[in-house]
Amino acid sequence: MATVQADRTLDAREIDGEPFSDITAELDALDPGETFLLINHFEPKPLYAVLSKRGFDHETTQVADDEWHVEITHA
Template sequence: MAHESQTDADRRLDAREIDGEPFDDIMSALGSLPADETLVLVNSFELSPLYDVLEERGFEYILHNPSPDLWEMEITHA
C-alpha cells in the first residue's frame, strides 16, 4: 500500500531518489523556496544533522514519522 502524505506542500523533495549525498539538492530546493511556500522533504531515516542548518538559515520545520522507514519534514521560512 502506498503512503499518502498528510501534509499540504507547495514543493516536495524525495531524498530517497537522490544518488549520493542529498545536502546540496536540499539546500538548492530551500534556496529557491518562496517565503510563503512549504517544502516537504521525504527520507527513509531522520535527518537530524539538518536541524541546526535549517535553524541557522532561518527555516522552521515539523517532523512526521508515519512509519519506521518514512520521515517527512515540512520546512518553511521562520
C-alpha cells in the same frame, strides 16, 4: 495520516548519493509563505541546525519505520 500540501517536495530516498546539495537548492528556491516537504528514510537530525541557521522552521513526522516527512517553512 493527512498529506501535507507542500509547494515543493523532495524525496531524498530517490537520490543516489548525498542529498544535501539538492536539499539546499530547494531551500534557496523556497519563497516566503511556501512549504517544502522533505521525505527521507531516516530522521535528518543534522539538518535541523542548518535549517535554524538559515532561518527556517521545521516539523518532523515519522510516517513509517523508514519514512520521515519534514515540513519546512520560513521562520
